[in-house]
Structure formats: structure tokens, C-alpha cells
Amino acid sequence: MARFTDRDMRGENSEAVAGNGLIDRRALLGRGMVFAGAMSTGIGQSSAAAGAEPLVDDPWSLEFGDPMLPYQVPSKFEAKVVRTLSNPNHEPRNSHARTPHHLLQGTTTPNGLHFTINHGGVPDIDPDKHRLVIHGLVKQPLEFTLETLSRYPLTSRVTFLECGGNSAPLFSPQPLQENVQALHGLVSCAEWTGVRLSTLLEETGVDPKAKWLIAEGADSPHLSRSVPVKKALDDAMIVLYQNGERLMPGNGYPMRLLLPGYEGNMNVKFLRRIKLVEEPAMSYYEARTYSQLLPGGKAYRFYFVQEVKSFITSPSHGMALKGPGLYEISGLAYSGTGRIEKVMVSADGGASWAQAALQEPVLSKAFTRFRMPWRWDGGPATLQSRAWDEAGNVQPTRAEFVAVRGELTKPPPVLAFPNQHYNSITSWGVGSNGEVKHVYA
Amino acid sequence: MFTPKRAVLAGSLLLAVVADASMAETPHLGKPIDEAAIANWDISVMPDGAGLPKGSGTPAQGAPIFAEKCSACHGDNGKGGIAAAVVSDVKIDSISAAQKTIKNFIGNSTTIFDFIRRAMPFQAPRSLSDDEVYALTAYILAENKLIGANDVMNAETLPKVKMPNRDNFIIRFPDRI
Numbered sequence: 001m002a003r004f005t006d007r008d009m010r011g012e013n014s015e016a017v018a019g020n021g022l023i024d025r026r027a028l029l030g031r032g033m034v035f036a037g038a039m040s041t042g043i044g045q046s047s048a049a050a051g052a053e054p055l056v057d058d059p060w061s062l063e064f065g066d067p068m069l070p071y072q073v074p075s076k077f078e079a080k081v082v083r084t085l086s087n088p089n090h091e092p093r094n095s096h097a098r099t100p101h102h103l104l105q106g107t108t109t110p111n112g113l114h115f116t117i118n119h120g121g122v123p124d125i126d127p128d129k130h131r132l133v134i135h136g137l138v139k140q141p142l143e144f145t146l147e148t149l150s151r152y153p154l155t156s157r158v159t160f161l162e163c164g165g166n167s168a169p170l171f172s173p174q175p176l177q178e179n180v181q182a183l184h185g186l187v188s189c190a191e192w193t194g195v196r197l198s199t200l201l202e203e204t205g206v207d208p209k210a211k212w213l214i215a216e217g218a219d220s221p222h223l224s225r226s227v228p229v230k231k232a233l234d235d236a237m238i239v240l241y242q243n244g245e246r247l248m249p250g251n252g253y254p255m256r257l258l259l260p261g262y263e264g265n266m267n268v269k270f271l272r273r274i275k276l277v278e279e280p281a282m283s284y285y286e287a288r289t290y291s292q293l294l295p296g297g298k299a300y301r302f303y304f305v306q307e308v309k310s311f312i313t314s315p316s317h318g319m320a321l322k323g324p325g326l327y328e329i330s331g332l333a334y335s336g337t338g339r340i341e342k343v344m345v346s347a348d349g350g351a352s353w354a355q356a357a358l359q360e361p362v363l364s365k366a367f368t369r370f371r372m373p374w375r376w377d378g379g380p381a382t383l384q385s386r387a388w389d390e391a392g393n394v395q396p397t398r399a400e401f402v403a404v405r406g407e408l409t410k411p412p413p414v415l416a417f418p419n420q421h422y423n424s425i426t427s428w429g430v431g432s433n434g435e436v437k438h439v440y441a
Numbered sequence: 442m443f444t445p446k447r448a449v450l451a452g453s454l455l456l457a458v459v460a461d462a463s464m465a466e467t468p469h470l471g472k473p474i475d476e477a478a479i480a481n482w483d484i485s486v487m488p489d490g491a492g493l494p495k496g497s498g499t500p501a502q503g504a505p506i507f508a509e510k511c512s513a514c515h516g517d518n519g520k521g522g523i524a525a526a527v528v529s530d531v532k533i534d535s536i537s538a539a540q541k542t543i544k545n546f547i548g549n550s551t552t553i554f555d556f557i558r559r560a561m562p563f564q565a566p567r568s569l570s571d572d573e574v575y576a577l578t579a580y581i582l583a584e585n586k587l588i589g590a591n592d593v594m595n596a597e598t599l600p601k602v603k604m605p606n607r608d609n610f611i612i613r614f615p616d617r618i
Contacts, residue, residue, distance in 0.1 A: 092514070092563050093524070120563070134471070135479050142471030152468055171536065199467050211618070214485050221560035222567075224485065228618045273482050282488050282549045284556035291546075291610065293536045299546070301610040304617055406536040418537045 018354035020347035021375040022329075025357050028373050083113055084181055086415050094119045096163075096415070097250065098185025101313045101332065107158075107359065107367035109188035111243050115264075116250035117163055117186070120220035123270055127246075127254040130218065132238065136275035139205030146254045149240060152195040157237070157260065158366045160334045162187035162306045164263035164290050165417035170398075170426065172411040172418075175438045179318040182414050183426065183438070184311050189334070189367035192258050194239030197232050197274075210276035214283070215257045215268040225266045226280035227259065231304075235260050238271065261336025261365040262304045263421075265290055292420050295406035300421075308335035308395050309423040310343055310370070310387035321434035324378035329356075333368045335389035342388050343370040349382035349427065349441040350397070356385070364390075381430040382441045398424045398440055486555040490600030493554065496571040497595035500588075503580025506573050510562050519584055524563070528584040544585040548610060550602035554578045554594075575599070 015027035074081065081104070083097035097116045099109055109115075116122075127146045135141035166186035169176045176183070206229065213232055216224040227236070237258040240246065247253040252269030259267050265285055280286065280302075292300045310333035315321060329347075333340045339362050344353040356370035370385065387395045396404075401424035412418040429439035476483070486492040507519065515521065519528035529542040540546075543553060558574045560566050569577070579594040588594070588602055612618065 091523075120560070120566070133474060133479055133482065135474070135476060135483070141474050141476060141479065143474040144471050148468075148470035148472075151470055200471065203467055203469055203471055216482075216485070220563075220566050222484065224559065230617065273479075275483065275485055277485075277487065279487060279489070281485050281555065282552050283485070284552055284560070287547055287549060287552040288541055289538075293533065293538065293541065294611070295536060297533050298609045298611055300613045302618065303613040305614060408537055409535050412537070416539070418539065420538075 018346065018348075019352035020379075020381050021377055022345060022347050022352075022354045023373050023375055025371075025373055081113070083115070084185065090121070095121070096186065098181050099188045100181045101184060101311075102180045102316050102319070104313070105330070105369070107189055107332070107369050108243065109190055109367075111190070111245065111248050111251075114188040114190060114242070114248060114251055115161075115163065115186045116248075117264065118219065118250060118269075119223055122249045123219045124249075125218060125254060125270060130254050130270075130272065132255060132272055132274070134200060134204045134274045134276070136213070136277055137207035137210035138201075138276050139207070140203075142200070142204050144200070146240065149195055149238060149255065152199060154193050154240075155196060155237065156191055156193040156241075157235075158189065158191045158363050159258070159260040160187055160189040160306075160365065160367050161258075161264050161267060162334075162336075164265060164303065164306070164420040167309070167311075167422040167426075168417050168419055169412065169414050170422050170424070171405075171408050173407050173409065174411055175427075175440045176411060176414055177317070177438055178414050179438075180311060180313055180316045180426075183317075186264070187306075187332075187334070190243050192237065192239040193241035193244070194237045194255070194258065197236040197238055197257070200238065201232065201276075204276075206276055209278050212277050212280050214273075214275045214277055214281050215266070215271060216273040216275075217252075217268050217270040218272040219270045223265075223268060223285065224281065224283045225268055226277075226283065226286055227257070227262075227266055229276070231259055231262065261306060263290060263306055266304065289417075290420065292405075303421050306334075306336035307421065307423045308337065308340075308387050308389040308393045309333070310340075310385040310395060311426040312345075312383055312385050312428055315383065315430065315436045316428050317436055317438045319436045321376060321430060321436070323434065324376050327374050327376055329372040329374050329383060329385075331370055331385050333358075333370055333385070333387040334366060335387065335391070335393065336365055337393055338390040339364045340368040340370075340387055341390050343368070344386045344388075345370070345372040346384045346386075347374055347381045350384055350425075353386070376430065378432060380432060382439060383428045383430065383436075384425050384441065386425055396424045398427075400424070484555070484559050486551045486558070488549040488551050488600065490551060490596055493551070493596035493599060494571040495596065496575055497593050498572050498574070498576025498579050499593050500576075500580045500583035500590055502572075503576035503578070503583075506569075506577055507580050510569075511577065514563060519581060527581050542585075543581060544587065544605065546606050548604050548607040550578075550582065550587075550599055550604055553581060554599060 015023040087095040099115045132144045163186035239258045256269040312331035314330045333343045343356045345356045346353045356372040359369035427439045427441040514524035575594045582588045
């Protein structure tokens with residue numbers, strides 16, 4: 001790694017792996033190093049305090065506790081761990097709910113916190129009356145119920161789902177002062193269980209002329225998207241369960257299409273109809289909303305893939321570091337084209353990088369948690385992460401990204417979707433006061 | 442009647458397109474249904490006009506329907522309100538999606554009919570007759586000066602309307618299609 005700080009070069013950070021305090025994770029495994037390091041930066045000193053308050057039993061240790069709930073909910077002390085709503089008064093327009101990544105850990109998004117976008121409210125579907133039909137260029141059109149699909153061989157896979165417009169505020173020419181939930185909250189990761197679409201298409205038979213299918217929901221916009229048959233036969237599923245329980249209403253109850261790695265809108269919720277066709281329908285969401293303007297006036301069509309991306313969730317915008325010392329930099333990486341191969345982290349705005357530890361197992365098209373120990377010296381720092389996937393794709397720098405995709409002429413409202421498929425590096429600036437802000441670097 | 446035996450034959454048809462088709466036994470619990478029974482749900486309209494229903498409408502017929510059922514959100518004469526403008530001369534000069542309009546962006550006229558029929562009015566979708574959908578489509582196209590004020594839109598004429606931006610799209614990953 002190039003360009004360590006002077007302090008690094010003098011050997012004062014013997015465990016340094018990159019500039020501005022990134023340290024070797026293995027160094028932390030030796031307890032002596034941890035204690036020595038903590039002492040030298042002042043963190044360990046409070047624990048050496050004499051005359052500490054004697055420990056006492058708190059009230060909850062001295063009484064019969066609360067009754068259990070049939071379906072338990074988080075502690076009342078976790079009331080801030082919620083999604084942010086774009087349309088809390090349910091005005092007649094679309095609604096988004098964003099995942100609070102800065103308050104979560106690991107790789108699984110709890111079902112109540114999975115992001116949701118609905119274009120016509122959340123339909124109140126009676127699962128016993130819901131039907132899925134597959135028709136068009138098939139040998140035999142078939143109708144399925146939730147009950148019959150539940151009797152098929154079920155498979156589970158962990159995969160992220162990301163709105164094509166996630167991270168769109170970063171098209172702004174200046175960094176919007178918003179947190180990771182506002183900037184990147186339209187991606188989540190769950191274990192989905194259902195039937196492989198190829199199994200159902202085997203039963204209907206598919207005319208070789210069929211190159212696309214139109215997937216349509218039972219929601220009020222009858223949302224429809226065209227999907228290549230190639231994807232349908234690869235890894236598409238009709239999913240019925242989310243993290244072990246039936247799908248959440250906002251996530252498509254009672255069944256949705258799952259296209260691992262493809263933009264969220266194509267993973268049609270409340271799925272009621274699949275029609276095999278020769279050409280794409282050019283429905284509204286593919287013809288307008290999910291086609292992306294490029295500099296010069298042309299536009300991408302059929303982007304589909306959510307490309308390799310990562311962002312640091314802690315520390316991140318809006319947090320305040322409580323004094324110099326040891327911190328863990330932690331974040332999420334994922335790619336719609338396979339497994340995450342590595343994540344590099346920088347604390348000096350990209351001048352030097354060190355490889356982060358990846359939480360096992362690293363699954364294809366799934367959240368991968370990365371972690372990197374960092375000894376903050378109290379000075380300014382710029383934290384970044386950059387991911388590579390197994391297909392050889394690398395997350396672009398912001399400069400590289402903007403050179404191809406452009407940026408807006410003025411800052412957009414944070415809830416707007418001024419463009420889509422933004423996957424470049426996110427930077428968090430740490431000030432000498434410990435405050436963390438969104439910056440471009 | 443549909444039988445498991447016929448389904449196996451149907452499956453064999455798939456061999457041509459499924460590279461790794463495992464012909465493992467599957468439950469065959471789908472209930473055969475004919476296209477006539479699906480017709481009320483089959484509202485997809487294709488760019489070549491396939492799926493367009495019978496009926497027709499003109500801009501003059503569409504104007505009062507628009508005023509009654511659409512303008513509350515899309516503004517008088519479609520110039521925009523709490524919902525996007527559907528009549529606009531905005532030119533695209535940045536990458537901002539807010540600039541995309543029917544006239545400067547949508548590549549196929551059939552998209553307009555398809556979306557109105559499946560999703561509008563926002564709080565009462567599927568409440569318009571096919572003639573009303575044709576009339577609204579004609580009204581929007583005429584107000585955008587994409588067809589003449591007296592042109593009739595029907596299954597024959599609508600797919601022939603050339604949208605100005607139709608050739609400005611780049612398929613992002615052609616190998617995925």
C-alpha cells in the first residue's frame with residue numbers, strides 16, 4: 001500500500017496496513033496489541049478508574065417480567081430503528097420506505113425493515129383468492145394458487161434486492177448532507193423461499209419463439225415489466241417466504257417474482273400473471289421510469305443489473321465519534337453479477353487502501369458484511385470502501401462514474417429519483433470534532 | 442383434458458431452450474386454463490399493437506374525459522399538477538429524470554394506452570372503457586402535436602404513431618436478452 005502517513009513511516013503504527021490509522025485485523029487478535037493500543041490512545045484509561053460505583057440490581061432484575069407476545073416486536077428502547085417513509089400521509093402517489101443500515105449489523109434485513117416501494121399503495125390480498133396464471137407462448141396455460149405452489153419443491157436463497165434508483169442522491173453535484181438510510185436505504189437482503197420459475201415453465205412448456213415474459217402484479221397499477229426468458233430460466237423464482245415467514249405485504253404478499261441481482265422493480269410483487277411473448281412490451285416502467293438518461297440525450301434501456309457496490313454503514317453520516325481510539329469500520333458490499341471477491345477500505349480519501357475482512361459465508365448476489373479496524377488519531381479522515389466481484393467488476397470511483405454517467409446540474413431533493421444505477425464510492429468525512437459527514441473525495 | 446403425460450411432452454419442448462433442463466418429476470399441480478378465461482387480465486399491449494382492443498377515440502372525445510378524470514392530478518390540459526405533466530415541450534438538456542416526458546422520451550405510442558388502461562385513474566384503475574382509453578391517448582398525443590387534432594386512434598392507427606425519441610435508446614447489456 002502506498003503513501004502511509006509520516007507516523008506510519010516512522011513505525012509508530014507497527015500494525016498499520018494503510019494510511020491514517022487502518023490497522024491489521026490480525027494485530028487485534030493478539031490481546032496484548034489491543035490493550036497496548038487502547039492504552040496509548042486513552043480508551044483504556046477509564047476502565048482503570050478507582051472508586052467506581054458498586055453494581056446493584058436494577059428493577060427488572062427484581063420483578064416478574066412482561067408477558068410474551070404471540071409475535072414479538074423489538075424492545076421499546078429500539079424505537080428509532082425504523083424505516084423512513086416518503087409518503088407518511090398516504091397521499092395518492094407512490095411511497096418508499098428505506099432501510100436504516102446505520103442501525104443494523106450482519107447481512108440479513110429484518111422483514112419489518114426491508115425496503116419497500118409501492119406505486120399504488122399496499123394491496124390487501126386474500127391469499128386464498130390470489131391466482132398466478134402463466135400463458136401466452138406456452139403449450140398449456142396454467143393457473144396456480146398459493147396452496148398448490150406451496151406443494152412444489154421449494155428452494156431458498158439469500159439475495160439482496162435493490163431499487164434501480166437506490167443511491168440516486170449521489171448524482172448530485174454536491175454531496176447531500178443525508179445519512180446512509182436516505183442515500184442507500186433502498187436495498188435490503190433476505191432469505192427468499194419459493195419455486196423455481198423454470199420448474200413451472202417446464203410444466204407449461206415454452207414455445208421457442210418466446211424470448212421475453214411480461215410479469216404483472218395484482219396491485220392497483222397492475223405493475224408490469226418485461227423480463228428476458230434467459231433470466232427466467234437461469235435463477236428466477238416465484239417466492240412465497242421471506243426470512244422464513246410469508247412475504248410481508250409491502251414486499252409482495254402472497255407471492256412475487258424474484259430475479260436475483262436485477263433491479264427491484266422487475267421483481268414484480270403480488271404476482272398474478274406471466275405472459276410469454278416474443279418482444280418486450282415496453283410497459284411504462286421500462287419505457288420511461290427505468291430507462292436512464294445519459295449525457296448527450298440518449299438513454300439506457302434494459303439496464304437490469306445492480307452492479308457491484310459497497311458503502312460504509314459505521315461510522316457514517318450523522319454519527320459522532322467519541323474521542324480518538326479504536327473503531328471498527330463496517331459496511332455492506334454486494335453485486336448483481338456474483339460473489340464479492342474483496343473490499344478495500346481507505347481512511348485517507350483513497351490515497352491508500354487496505355483489504356477488509358469479509359464475514360462468511362460470502363454468497364452470490366447477497367449482502368456481504370465487511371469490517372476493518374481503525375485507530376482514529378483525532379485528525380481529519382475520509383472513509384471509503386470499494387468492492388470487487390468475482391466476475392472482475394470493480395466499483396468505480398466517483399470521477400470514473402461521473403465521466404460516463406454524468407451528474408446533475410443542481411442538487412436534487414433527497415427523495416427524488418433523478419437517475420438510476422449509481423454504484424460508485426461513497427465517502428464519509430470525519431472532522432476533528434468526531435462528526436461524520438457525507439463528502440465527495 | 443390436461444394430463445401429466447401431456448405435461449411431460451410439453452416439458453420436452455423446453456429442452457430446446459433450457460440448457461440444463463433436469464427432467465426431474467414435478468408436481469403438475471397447475472390447473473389448465475384457456476386464454477378466453479384469462480382475457481380480462483390480459484391487458485398487455487405490445488409495440489406492434491398486439492393486444493389492443495376494439496374501439497376508438499379522438500382528441501375531441503378525450504378532452505372532456507381528461508378534464509373530468511385526469512386534470513385534478515395532471516393539471517389543466519395536462520400541463521402538470523401533483524402528478525407529472527403529460528403535455529409538455531420540455532427539452533432534455535441534462536441527465537435529470539424530471540425532464541422525461543411523453544413527447545421527448547417515450548419510444549412507443551402503445552405504452553401510453555397500456556399504462557392508462559392498467560393504472561389510471563390513479564384511484565380507480567380499470568374503470569375506463571376501451572373507447573375512453575383510446576380517446577385519452579388521442580387527446581394526449583394531439584396536445585403534444587404528435588398526431589393531428591382530428592386523427593382517430595384505434596388498434597390500426599395507434600401503433601403507427603411515430604414517437605420522436607424512438608431511436609435514442611441503448612440496450613445496456615444486450616447479452617442478457
